[in-house]
Amino acid sequence: MKRLDVAVIGGSIAGLTTACLLARSGHAVTVFERSAAALTGRGAGIVTHPGLRAVLARCGAPAGAGDLGVTVEGRRVVDRDGTVIAERSLPQVLASWGRLYGLLLDAAPPNSVRYGAALAAVEPDGARVVAFFEDGRRISADLLVGADGQFSTVRSRFLSGVAPRYAGYVAWRAVVDAAAFAPATREAIGGHFAFCLPPGEQILGYPVPGRADGAAAGLCFNAVWYRPTEEAALAALLTDAGGVRHALSIPPGRIKAAVLESMRVDAARILAPPFAEVMLRAEQPFLQAILDIETPTMIPARGVALIGDAAFVARPHVGMGATKAMEDAAALADALDAAGADVDAALTAFEARRRAYGAAVVARGRDLGAYLQAQQRGAAERAAAERFRSPEAVMAGTAVPPDVPRA
Numbered sequence: 001m002k003r004l005d006v007a008v009i010g011g012s013i014a015g016l017t018t019a020c021l022l023a024r025s026g027h028a029v030t031v032f033e034r035s036a037a038a039l040t041g042r043g044a045g046i047v048t049h050p051g052l053r054a055v056l057a058r059c060g061a062p063a064g065a066g067d068l069g070v071t072v073e074g075r076r077v078v079d080r081d082g083t084v085i086a087e088r089s090l091p092q093v094l095a096s097w098g099r100l101y102g103l104l105l106d107a108a109p110p111n112s113v114r115y116g117a118a119l120a121a122v123e124p125d126g127a128r129v130v131a132f133f134e135d136g137r138r139i140s141a142d143l144l145v146g147a148d149g150q151f152s153t154v155r156s157r158f159l160s161g162v163a164p165r166y167a168g169y170v171a172w173r174a175v176v177d178a179a180a181f182a183p184a185t186r187e188a189i190g191g192h193f194a195f196c197l198p199p200g201e202q203i204l205g206y207p208v209p210g211r212a213d214g215a216a217a218g219l220c221f222n223a224v225w226y227r228p229t230e231e232a233a234l235a236a237l238l239t240d241a242g243g244v245r246h247a248l249s250i251p252p253g254r255i256k257a258a259v260l261e262s263m264r265v266d267a268a269r270i271l272a273p274p275f276a277e278v279m280l281r282a283e284q285p286f287l288q289a290i291l292d293i294e295t296p297t298m299i300p301a302r303g304v305a306l307i308g309d310a311a312f313v314a315r316p317h318v319g320m321g322a323t324k325a326m327e328d329a330a331a332l333a334d335a336l337d338a339a340g341a342d343v344d345a346a347l348t349a350f351e352a353r354r355r356a357y358g359a360a361v362v363a364r365g366r367d368l369g370a371y372l373q374a375q376q377r378g379a380a381e382r383a384a385a386e387r388f389r390s391p392e393a394v395m396a397g398t399a400v401p402p403d404v405p406r407a
Contacts, residue, residue: 002341003027007131007141010148011113012039013097014308014325016104018145020059021333023109027341031108032117032133034148039101044175045208045222046100047319047399048093055326056100061107068103069095070207070219075193077391082188082272086391092193092399096175096208096220100322119153122304127343129303143343144304145332147325150293151247152310158300164248164291167315167366168373170237171290172225172263174282178207179218181281185274190221195394196272202226202372202389203275204398223278224316225267226290226372234289249288260285290315290369294362298328298355299347305332312358315365319399324361328354357402364402368394 004027008015011033019029033039048068057063065071071093077086105113118134122144129144146154150164178190188194193206205223229237238246240254267279279285293313298306308325331353332346339346366373371389388397 001026001337004142004336004341004343005140006030006143006145007032007129007139008145008147009119009131009154010146010152010308010310011035011115012147012149012308013101013104013322014310014329015145015147016101016108016113017055017059017326017329018147018307018332019108019112020061020104021055021329022336023112024058024060025333025337027336029109029112030139031113032119032131033113033115034118036116038105038113038115040098044097044173044224045206046095046097046322047206048095048100049320049323049401051327051401052100052323053093055330056103058330059104059107061103065093068093069099069209072191072193072206075195075395076189077195077197077395078188078272078274079196080198080272082184082274084188086395088392088395090193090395090400094193094206094208094222096210096222097322099209119148122154122157122301124301124303127303129301142303143336146304146306146310147308147329148310150291150309150313152306154304155295155300155306155310158304159295159297162293162295164293164313166231166234167290167292167369168231169226169228169290169369170234171288171316172223172227172279172285173288174223174225174279174285175208175220176223176278176281177210177218178221181221181274182277185277188272188274189278190219193399194274195391195398196275197389197391197394198270200228200372201270202394203271203279205275205278221278223275223282225271225275225279226369228372229289237287238289248291249286252284252286255285255287259287292362292365294359298351298358303343303347305347305350307332311355312362314361315369317368317398318361318365318402320361320401323401324358328358360402364397368397 074089121132203225210220307328335346335350
Protein backbone atom coordinates (compact mmCIF):
# COMPACT_ATOMS: atom_id res chain seq x y z
CA MET A 1 0.00 0.00 0.00
CA LYS A 2 1.23 3.47 -0.88
CA ARG A 3 2.64 5.39 2.06
CA LEU A 4 0.81 8.72 2.33
CA ASP A 5 1.95 12.05 3.73
CA VAL A 6 -0.88 13.07 6.04
CA ALA A 7 -1.30 16.45 7.74
CA VAL A 8 -3.72 16.52 10.67
CA ILE A 9 -4.92 19.96 11.77
CA GLY A 10 -5.79 19.89 15.47
CA GLY A 11 -4.09 17.96 18.25
CA SER A 12 -6.98 17.06 20.52
CA ILE A 13 -8.85 13.74 20.76
CA ALA A 14 -9.77 13.47 17.07
CA GLY A 15 -6.37 14.52 15.79
CA LEU A 16 -4.36 12.25 18.08
CA THR A 17 -6.57 9.26 17.28
CA THR A 18 -6.05 9.89 13.57
CA ALA A 19 -2.30 10.08 14.05
CA CYS A 20 -2.20 6.84 16.05
CA LEU A 21 -4.27 4.84 13.58
CA LEU A 22 -2.78 6.12 10.33
CA ALA A 23 0.77 5.71 11.62
CA ARG A 24 -0.05 2.11 12.54
CA SER A 25 -1.14 1.63 8.91
CA GLY A 26 2.27 2.82 7.75
CA HIS A 27 1.54 6.41 6.78
CA ALA A 28 3.67 9.44 7.64
CA VAL A 29 1.49 11.60 9.90
CA THR A 30 2.17 15.04 11.36
CA VAL A 31 -0.27 16.76 13.72
CA PHE A 32 -0.38 20.56 13.76
CA GLU A 33 -1.79 22.03 16.99
CA ARG A 34 -2.29 25.78 17.35
CA SER A 35 -1.73 25.78 21.14
CA ALA A 36 1.82 26.38 22.27
CA ALA A 37 1.96 23.20 24.37
CA ALA A 38 0.10 19.98 25.10
CA LEU A 39 -3.55 20.44 26.07
CA THR A 40 -3.20 19.12 29.61
CA GLY A 41 -5.54 20.36 32.30
CA ARG A 42 -8.40 21.03 29.90
CA GLY A 43 -11.87 19.60 29.66
CA ALA A 44 -14.06 17.93 32.25
CA GLY A 45 -15.88 14.62 32.36
CA ILE A 46 -16.79 12.41 29.42
CA VAL A 47 -18.96 9.35 29.03
CA THR A 48 -17.20 6.47 27.30
CA HIS A 49 -18.94 3.96 25.06
CA PRO A 50 -17.81 0.56 23.72
CA GLY A 51 -16.86 2.15 20.40
CA LEU A 52 -14.51 4.58 22.12
CA ARG A 53 -12.80 1.81 24.06
CA ALA A 54 -12.44 -0.33 20.92
CA VAL A 55 -10.76 2.49 18.99
CA LEU A 56 -8.53 3.34 21.94
CA ALA A 57 -7.29 -0.27 21.98
CA ARG A 58 -6.57 -0.03 18.23
CA CYS A 59 -4.41 3.00 18.99
CA GLY A 60 -2.26 0.83 21.23
CA ALA A 61 -3.39 2.58 24.41
CA PRO A 62 -4.69 0.96 27.60
CA ALA A 63 -8.45 0.70 27.16
CA GLY A 64 -9.80 -1.17 30.16
CA ALA A 65 -12.43 0.35 32.42
CA GLY A 66 -9.86 0.83 35.15
CA ASP A 67 -7.48 2.57 32.74
CA LEU A 68 -10.08 5.13 31.77
CA GLY A 69 -12.06 6.02 34.82
CA VAL A 70 -14.96 5.13 37.07
CA THR A 71 -17.67 2.52 36.48
CA VAL A 72 -21.16 3.36 37.68
CA GLU A 73 -23.94 0.79 37.67
CA GLY A 74 -26.88 3.03 37.07
CA ARG A 75 -28.72 6.33 37.06
CA ARG A 76 -31.01 8.18 39.41
CA VAL A 77 -33.09 11.34 39.52
CA VAL A 78 -33.51 13.40 42.67
CA ASP A 79 -36.30 15.88 43.34
CA ARG A 80 -36.01 19.42 44.73
CA ASP A 81 -35.55 18.06 48.25
CA GLY A 82 -32.85 15.59 47.20
CA THR A 83 -35.09 12.51 47.47
CA VAL A 84 -34.47 9.81 44.86
CA ILE A 85 -37.60 9.62 42.69
CA ALA A 86 -36.45 7.37 39.82
CA GLU A 87 -33.66 4.90 39.11
CA ARG A 88 -32.43 2.92 36.12
CA SER A 89 -29.72 0.27 35.71
CA LEU A 90 -27.21 1.34 33.07
CA PRO A 91 -23.55 0.44 33.69
CA GLN A 92 -21.12 2.91 32.09
CA VAL A 93 -17.48 3.90 32.33
CA LEU A 94 -17.05 7.60 33.07
CA ALA A 95 -13.71 9.24 32.35
CA SER A 96 -12.06 12.61 32.48
CA TRP A 97 -11.13 14.35 29.26
CA GLY A 98 -7.57 14.72 30.56
CA ARG A 99 -7.21 10.99 31.18
CA LEU A 100 -8.29 10.08 27.64
CA TYR A 101 -6.13 12.80 26.10
CA GLY A 102 -3.10 11.63 28.05
CA LEU A 103 -3.55 8.02 26.91
CA LEU A 104 -3.77 9.09 23.27
CA LEU A 105 -0.81 11.47 23.56
CA ASP A 106 1.33 8.66 24.97
CA ALA A 107 0.25 6.38 22.12
CA ALA A 108 0.90 8.91 19.35
CA PRO A 109 3.98 8.44 17.16
CA PRO A 110 7.08 10.05 18.71
CA ASN A 111 7.65 13.67 17.67
CA SER A 112 4.51 13.68 15.53
CA VAL A 113 2.86 16.75 17.12
CA ARG A 114 3.93 20.27 16.18
CA TYR A 115 2.74 22.86 18.71
CA GLY A 116 2.29 26.57 18.05
CA ALA A 117 1.14 25.78 14.50
CA ALA A 118 -1.94 27.89 13.75
CA LEU A 119 -3.41 27.19 10.34
CA ALA A 120 -3.88 30.25 8.13
CA ALA A 121 -5.08 28.79 4.82
CA VAL A 122 -5.54 25.60 2.84
CA GLU A 123 -5.22 25.34 -0.93
CA PRO A 124 -5.62 22.42 -3.36
CA ASP A 125 -2.56 21.66 -5.48
CA GLY A 126 -3.50 19.04 -8.06
CA ALA A 127 -3.73 15.71 -6.27
CA ARG A 128 -2.15 17.19 -3.14
CA VAL A 129 -3.16 19.78 -0.55
CA VAL A 130 -1.05 22.69 0.69
CA ALA A 131 -1.43 24.13 4.18
CA PHE A 132 -0.10 27.56 5.16
CA PHE A 133 0.54 28.46 8.81
CA GLU A 134 0.60 31.80 10.55
CA ASP A 135 4.30 31.45 11.37
CA GLY A 136 5.16 31.20 7.67
CA ARG A 137 5.43 27.43 7.42
CA ARG A 138 4.06 25.75 4.31
CA ILE A 139 3.53 22.01 3.96
CA SER A 140 2.20 19.77 1.21
CA ALA A 141 0.31 16.53 1.88
CA ASP A 142 -1.53 13.74 0.11
CA LEU A 143 -4.32 14.06 2.66
CA LEU A 144 -5.27 16.85 5.04
CA VAL A 145 -7.55 15.98 7.96
CA GLY A 146 -9.47 18.80 9.62
CA ALA A 147 -9.70 17.76 13.28
CA ASP A 148 -9.66 21.34 14.53
CA GLY A 149 -12.95 21.50 16.40
CA GLN A 150 -16.20 23.35 16.09
CA PHE A 151 -14.56 26.61 14.99
CA SER A 152 -12.58 24.70 12.36
CA THR A 153 -10.34 26.77 10.12
CA VAL A 154 -10.29 23.91 7.61
CA ARG A 155 -14.08 23.83 7.42
CA SER A 156 -14.37 27.61 7.12
CA ARG A 157 -12.00 27.59 4.15
CA PHE A 158 -14.31 25.37 2.10
CA LEU A 159 -17.73 25.62 3.78
CA SER A 160 -17.95 29.25 4.80
CA GLY A 161 -21.72 29.10 5.21
CA VAL A 162 -21.54 26.42 7.93
CA ALA A 163 -21.29 27.91 11.40
CA PRO A 164 -22.20 26.96 14.97
CA ARG A 165 -25.84 27.63 15.85
CA TYR A 166 -26.79 28.71 19.37
CA ALA A 167 -29.34 26.36 20.95
CA GLY A 168 -30.95 28.84 23.36
CA TYR A 169 -29.30 27.73 26.59
CA VAL A 170 -25.94 27.64 28.35
CA ALA A 171 -24.17 25.15 30.58
CA TRP A 172 -22.34 25.76 33.82
CA ARG A 173 -19.69 23.04 34.24
CA ALA A 174 -17.82 22.14 37.39
CA VAL A 175 -15.48 19.41 38.61
CA VAL A 176 -15.36 19.12 42.41
CA ASP A 177 -13.30 16.96 44.74
CA ALA A 178 -15.82 14.33 45.91
CA ALA A 179 -13.95 13.72 49.17
CA ALA A 180 -15.22 17.08 50.44
CA PHE A 181 -18.91 16.20 50.00
CA ALA A 182 -21.27 15.99 52.93
CA PRO A 183 -22.30 12.37 53.63
CA ALA A 184 -25.83 13.04 52.37
CA THR A 185 -24.51 14.35 49.04
CA ARG A 186 -22.15 11.41 48.67
CA GLU A 187 -25.01 9.00 49.34
CA ALA A 188 -27.50 10.71 47.03
CA ILE A 189 -25.42 11.35 43.92
CA GLY A 190 -21.73 10.66 44.55
CA GLY A 191 -21.64 7.15 43.04
CA HIS A 192 -24.26 7.53 40.32
CA PHE A 193 -25.00 9.17 37.03
CA ALA A 194 -27.50 11.54 38.63
CA PHE A 195 -30.00 14.16 37.49
CA CYS A 196 -32.17 16.90 38.94
CA LEU A 197 -34.89 18.52 36.82
CA PRO A 198 -35.90 21.97 38.13
CA PRO A 199 -38.67 23.65 36.10
CA GLY A 200 -37.22 24.78 32.77
CA GLU A 201 -33.70 23.58 33.62
CA GLN A 202 -31.60 20.44 34.08
CA ILE A 203 -28.48 19.50 36.00
CA LEU A 204 -26.63 16.20 35.80
CA GLY A 205 -23.44 14.83 37.25
CA TYR A 206 -21.29 11.75 37.65
CA PRO A 207 -18.02 10.67 39.25
CA VAL A 208 -14.79 10.90 37.27
CA PRO A 209 -11.17 10.14 38.11
CA GLY A 210 -9.38 12.99 39.85
CA ARG A 211 -6.15 14.61 38.86
CA ALA A 212 -2.94 12.77 39.66
CA ASP A 213 -1.58 15.89 41.36
CA GLY A 214 -2.69 17.33 44.66
CA ALA A 215 -5.99 17.34 46.50
CA ALA A 216 -8.15 15.86 43.75
CA ALA A 217 -6.09 12.70 43.27
CA GLY A 218 -9.09 10.51 44.18
CA LEU A 219 -12.60 10.78 42.80
CA CYS A 220 -14.08 14.00 41.52
CA PHE A 221 -17.65 14.78 40.56
CA ASN A 222 -18.38 16.33 37.17
CA ALA A 223 -21.55 18.43 36.95
CA VAL A 224 -23.29 20.15 34.02
CA TRP A 225 -26.11 22.62 34.70
CA TYR A 226 -28.20 23.64 31.67
CA ARG A 227 -29.97 27.01 31.88
CA PRO A 228 -32.12 28.67 29.18
CA THR A 229 -30.63 32.04 28.22
CA GLU A 230 -31.86 34.56 25.69
CA GLU A 231 -29.37 35.15 22.91
CA ALA A 232 -29.49 38.87 23.68
CA ALA A 233 -28.05 38.13 27.14
CA LEU A 234 -25.30 35.84 25.85
CA ALA A 235 -22.77 38.54 25.01
CA ALA A 236 -22.71 39.85 28.57
CA LEU A 237 -22.39 36.35 30.04
CA LEU A 238 -19.52 35.44 27.71
CA THR A 239 -17.57 38.63 28.36
CA ASP A 240 -14.90 37.87 30.93
CA ALA A 241 -13.59 39.88 33.86
CA GLY A 242 -11.05 41.56 31.60
CA GLY A 243 -13.67 42.68 29.08
CA VAL A 244 -12.82 40.02 26.47
CA ARG A 245 -15.81 38.57 24.60
CA HIS A 246 -15.52 34.79 24.08
CA ALA A 247 -17.28 32.93 21.29
CA LEU A 248 -18.04 29.70 23.14
CA SER A 249 -16.89 29.54 26.75
CA ILE A 250 -15.01 31.46 29.39
CA PRO A 251 -11.97 29.69 30.84
CA PRO A 252 -11.94 28.93 34.57
CA GLY A 253 -10.87 31.86 36.68
CA ARG A 254 -11.96 34.55 34.22
CA ILE A 255 -15.73 34.70 34.79
CA LYS A 256 -16.95 38.03 36.19
CA ALA A 257 -17.48 37.98 39.96
CA ALA A 258 -21.07 39.20 39.64
CA VAL A 259 -21.92 36.41 37.19
CA LEU A 260 -20.40 33.80 39.51
CA GLU A 261 -22.26 35.17 42.52
CA SER A 262 -25.57 35.16 40.64
CA MET A 263 -25.02 31.52 39.65
CA ARG A 264 -24.31 30.52 43.25
CA VAL A 265 -27.39 32.33 44.57
CA ASP A 266 -29.52 30.54 41.98
CA ALA A 267 -27.91 27.18 42.78
CA ALA A 268 -28.87 27.47 46.44
CA ARG A 269 -32.38 28.59 45.52
CA ILE A 270 -33.20 26.20 42.66
CA LEU A 271 -31.19 22.98 42.89
CA ALA A 272 -31.62 19.93 45.09
CA PRO A 273 -29.26 20.16 48.09
CA PRO A 274 -26.73 17.60 46.73
CA PHE A 275 -26.35 19.46 43.44
CA ALA A 276 -26.39 22.84 45.17
CA GLU A 277 -23.41 21.66 47.22
CA VAL A 278 -21.55 20.68 44.06
CA MET A 279 -22.02 24.09 42.45
CA LEU A 280 -21.27 26.01 45.64
CA ARG A 281 -18.06 24.04 46.19
CA ALA A 282 -16.87 24.58 42.62
CA GLU A 283 -13.82 26.83 42.87
CA GLN A 284 -13.38 27.35 39.15
CA PRO A 285 -16.58 26.54 37.25
CA PHE A 286 -16.72 27.44 33.61
CA LEU A 287 -19.54 28.61 31.41
CA GLN A 288 -20.27 27.66 27.82
CA ALA A 289 -22.93 28.38 25.24
CA ILE A 290 -24.58 25.26 23.84
CA LEU A 291 -24.20 25.07 20.07
CA ASP A 292 -24.62 22.53 17.35
CA ILE A 293 -23.18 22.15 13.86
CA GLU A 294 -24.13 19.95 10.92
CA THR A 295 -22.04 19.98 7.75
CA PRO A 296 -23.40 18.98 4.33
CA THR A 297 -20.22 17.01 3.56
CA MET A 298 -17.23 15.58 5.40
CA ILE A 299 -15.03 15.84 2.29
CA PRO A 300 -15.25 19.52 1.35
CA ALA A 301 -12.42 19.36 -1.20
CA ARG A 302 -10.24 16.82 -2.91
CA GLY A 303 -7.79 15.36 -0.42
CA VAL A 304 -9.52 17.00 2.59
CA ALA A 305 -11.57 15.27 5.29
CA LEU A 306 -13.41 16.71 8.28
CA ILE A 307 -13.75 14.63 11.43
CA GLY A 308 -15.02 15.07 14.98
CA ASP A 309 -16.37 18.48 15.92
CA ALA A 310 -15.05 20.00 12.69
CA ALA A 311 -17.81 18.05 10.91
CA PHE A 312 -20.64 17.61 13.43
CA VAL A 313 -21.16 19.05 16.89
CA ALA A 314 -24.00 17.54 18.90
CA ARG A 315 -25.29 19.06 22.11
CA PRO A 316 -23.59 17.49 25.11
CA HIS A 317 -26.73 15.61 26.22
CA VAL A 318 -25.72 12.90 23.74
CA GLY A 319 -22.39 12.32 25.47
CA MET A 320 -20.90 11.23 22.15
CA GLY A 321 -18.34 13.91 21.28
CA ALA A 322 -15.18 11.92 22.03
CA THR A 323 -16.62 8.60 20.85
CA LYS A 324 -17.85 10.08 17.56
CA ALA A 325 -14.50 11.77 16.91
CA MET A 326 -12.56 8.58 17.54
CA GLU A 327 -14.90 6.47 15.43
CA ASP A 328 -14.58 9.03 12.61
CA ALA A 329 -10.80 8.59 12.74
CA ALA A 330 -11.15 4.81 12.74
CA ALA A 331 -13.52 4.91 9.76
CA LEU A 332 -11.04 7.08 7.85
CA ALA A 333 -8.20 4.66 8.61
CA ASP A 334 -10.34 1.69 7.55
CA ALA A 335 -11.31 3.39 4.30
CA LEU A 336 -7.68 4.14 3.42
CA ASP A 337 -6.69 0.55 4.18
CA ALA A 338 -9.52 -0.84 2.05
CA ALA A 339 -8.76 1.49 -0.87
CA GLY A 340 -5.05 0.76 -0.88
CA ALA A 341 -4.38 4.40 -0.01
CA ASP A 342 -6.33 5.66 -3.03
CA VAL A 343 -7.29 8.92 -1.35
CA ASP A 344 -10.26 9.81 -3.56
CA ALA A 345 -11.85 6.39 -3.24
CA ALA A 346 -11.14 6.24 0.46
CA LEU A 347 -12.72 9.61 1.21
CA THR A 348 -15.85 8.72 -0.76
CA ALA A 349 -16.22 5.51 1.26
CA PHE A 350 -15.48 7.34 4.51
CA GLU A 351 -18.21 9.90 3.97
CA ALA A 352 -20.72 7.22 2.97
CA ARG A 353 -20.00 5.48 6.26
CA ARG A 354 -20.00 8.45 8.65
CA ARG A 355 -22.04 11.42 7.44
CA ALA A 356 -25.49 9.95 8.16
CA TYR A 357 -24.34 8.86 11.59
CA GLY A 358 -23.01 12.31 12.43
CA ALA A 359 -26.32 13.85 11.38
CA ALA A 360 -28.20 11.33 13.55
CA VAL A 361 -26.11 12.23 16.60
CA VAL A 362 -26.86 15.93 16.08
CA ALA A 363 -30.57 15.16 15.71
CA ARG A 364 -30.54 13.15 18.95
CA GLY A 365 -28.92 16.08 20.76
CA ARG A 366 -31.62 18.43 19.50
CA ASP A 367 -34.34 16.08 20.72
CA LEU A 368 -32.77 15.75 24.16
CA GLY A 369 -32.35 19.51 24.43
CA ALA A 370 -35.79 20.35 23.08
CA TYR A 371 -37.27 21.05 26.50
CA LEU A 372 -34.53 23.52 27.40
CA GLN A 373 -34.67 25.22 24.02
CA ALA A 374 -38.45 25.48 24.17
CA GLN A 375 -38.25 27.69 27.26
CA GLN A 376 -37.43 30.55 24.91
CA ARG A 377 -40.53 29.87 22.80
CA GLY A 378 -44.30 29.72 23.08
CA ALA A 379 -46.51 27.65 25.36
CA ALA A 380 -47.35 25.16 22.58
CA GLU A 381 -43.70 24.35 21.92
CA ARG A 382 -42.98 24.06 25.63
CA ALA A 383 -45.84 21.60 26.02
CA ALA A 384 -44.71 19.56 23.00
CA ALA A 385 -41.21 19.28 24.43
CA GLU A 386 -42.40 17.98 27.83
CA ARG A 387 -41.96 14.39 26.64
CA PHE A 388 -38.18 14.89 26.71
CA ARG A 389 -38.24 16.08 30.32
CA SER A 390 -39.69 13.16 32.31
CA PRO A 391 -37.22 11.36 34.60
CA GLU A 392 -37.63 8.17 32.59
CA ALA A 393 -36.96 9.89 29.25
CA VAL A 394 -33.95 11.78 30.60
CA MET A 395 -32.37 8.66 32.12
CA ALA A 396 -33.03 6.55 29.02
CA GLY A 397 -31.79 9.02 26.42
CA THR A 398 -28.93 11.03 27.91
CA ALA A 399 -25.43 9.91 26.87
CA VAL A 400 -26.78 6.87 25.03
CA PRO A 401 -25.76 6.37 21.36
CA PRO A 402 -28.56 6.83 18.80
CA ASP A 403 -29.95 3.58 17.47
CA VAL A 404 -28.78 4.03 13.88
CA PRO A 405 -26.16 2.10 11.88
CA ARG A 406 -22.60 3.39 11.99
CA ALA A 407 -21.87 2.15 8.49
